[in-house]
Structures are given as structure tokens and as C-alpha cells.
Amino acid sequence: MTDKKIRRLPKWLKRPLPSNETYNKTANTLRDLEIETICTNAGCPNRGECWSCGTATVLILGSICTRNCKFCSVTSGKPAPVDSTEPDRVAQMAEKMKLKYLVITSVNRDDLVDGGASQFRDVVNKTRQNAGAIRFELLVPDFKGCPDRALEILDSAKPFVFGHNVETVPTLYHKARSGGDYALSLELLQKAKKRWSEMPTKSSIMLGLGETDEQVEAVIKDLKSVGCDRLAIGQYLKPSPDSLDVVEYITPEKFDFWAQRAGQLGFEWVMSSPFTRSSYHAEK
Numbered sequence: 001m002t003d004k005k006i007r008r009l010p011k012w013l014k015r016p017l018p019s020n021e022t023y024n025k026t027a028n029t030l031r032d033l034e035i036e037t038i039c040t041n042a043g044c045p046n047r048g049e050c051w052s053c054g055t056a057t058v059l060i061l062g063s064i065c066t067r068n069c070k071f072c073s074v075t076s077g078k079p080a081p082v083d084s085t086e087p088d089r090v091a092q093m094a095e096k097m098k099l100k101y102l103v104i105t106s107v108n109r110d111d112l113v114d115g116g117a118s119q120f121r122d123v124v125n126k127t128r129q130n131a132g133a134i135r136f137e138l139l140v141p142d143f144k145g146c147p148d149r150a151l152e153i154l155d156s157a158k159p160f161v162f163g164h165n166v167e168t169v170p171t172l173y174h175k176a177r178s179g180g181d182y183a184l185s186l187e188l189l190q191k192a193k194k195r196w197s198e199m200p201t202k203s204s205i206m207l208g209l210g211e212t213d214e215q216v217e218a219v220i221k222d223l224k225s226v227g228c229d230r231l232a233i234g235q236y237l238k239p240s241p242d243s244l245d246v247v248e249y250i251t252p253e254k255f256d257f258w259a260q261r262a263g264q265l266g267f268e269w270v271m272s273s274p275f276t277r278s279s280y281h282a283e284k
């Protein structure tokens, strides 16, 4: 594929930016309550659609990450101290937006002894208290150095889905996710499944970074082998000029192929399309 073809978005990746009354309400609520979202921090292409439907994925523990993954546009650096008002602000947001399903994620907080797990717990519990019947999907970092402690803390905030993304194939970790460890990510998913056998676990992988089909298939099998139940597969899109280049635009037909393959390999829930992100239509 030539450079020129790579730079031009294929037609299936072009979409209008919807903006309606609900979109504005979502944006205003988030702004008024100073809620960070991964939708804006990672430059997600689905923001128009999701916010227009009144959903957003909350990014807790600040907007500065202790890692510097090259597929992600979240700012890297020294994060601010944990904000004790955050649980209350997220709870107010959920109440105001009348949410029935909320995905919560965070930056990596390698500076915290529990990797930020207690803030996940506090946000969930406070929101449950205020907003009543609401299901939570947690998309957590790898809790490097403290996975057992982190899972123990999350015991008292049991979400509906426990998610952790492997993001890409292991051979691309050195350039895409250099602070991560593929084996550690699989281990975290396995530990979570062992601890909460009834709770679905979920992971996500981006395609288009230069991985081969064999490598993708191997990741799907690895995830299945650690009991992962749900899988999201989407197209990597360069979120900022400093991020990794897209190596390939994967066709919608190929995404359909992977959806089918993951289903054959035993996943109970699969979403696979160019615009799929781990939190995209997560409530479905």
C-alpha cells in the first residue's frame, strides 16, 4: 500500500459529526461537573454518535497518564494528586444524565500503591448510592505491581463487566505499548475471572498497526484461554501527530470475518467494526 493511500481515509471511515440537543446536554453536563472523558482525551471518532445518544466514557484519576503509549493521545507526565471530589461529581453526572449503564476507565497511575483501584471503587459506590439501578463496566489499567491488591479493593465495588485491553499483538508492544506487558495483561484478566467467575471479562484489540492475521488469531485464542468473555475489535486511527502511523486500513468485511472467528472460538459477545472501541455500544 502506498503512503498516499494510507493518508487518505477510506470511504467507510468517513462519517458526519452529529450534533443535536442531547449532544449539547451531554457536553454541558460534563463541562459543568468537570468530568474528564476518554471520548475527548483520546480523540475518539465516535464522540458525535455517543454523546448524541447521551453516553460518554468517564476518565477518572485525572487526564495525565504515567505511561506514554504511542497509540494513545492522552497526555503523559506527572499526574495531579487523586481528587476526592471525583466520586461525587461522577455520581451527579450519572444522576443528571439518567444513566443506566456507565463505562469508567482511567489513566495509568503507576505512582499510586493500588494503581488507582480505590478511586474506581469509590466512584462506583458513590454513583450507585446516588443514581440507583445502574450497571458499571470498568475498563482498568494493568495495575502493574499490585494486581491482587487492586482486585481485592474492587471486590467491594463489583461491576457488571470487568474490562482490560490488551490493545495490540505482543510483538508490537515495544512500539505501541512500551510500558505494558502482554503476559501481565492476560494474567490480570485471568485473575479477575478466577475471582468473579460470574462476571463477564472483556478486552479489546486495535487493528491496522502492522499485525498479521496469525497474530490476531493468536491474541483471540490467548484471551479465550484466560476466560475472557467479551471482545471488541476496531481500527486504529492516529489520534495525534505524535502517535504511531496507521499501517493499514482494515476493510469492514475483514472485521466481519474476525467477529465470526471470535464467535467460533467461544466469545459470548463480540463487536468488530472499523469504529468499534472498547466502550462503543458497551451497554448492548
Ligand code: SF4
Pocket (backbone or CB within 6 Å): 038, 039, 044, 045, 046, 047, 048, 050, 051, 055, 056, 057, 277, 278, 279, 280, 281
Ligand atoms: S466509543 Fe467510547 S470513548 Fe468513543 S465516544 Fe463512545 S463512549 Fe466515548
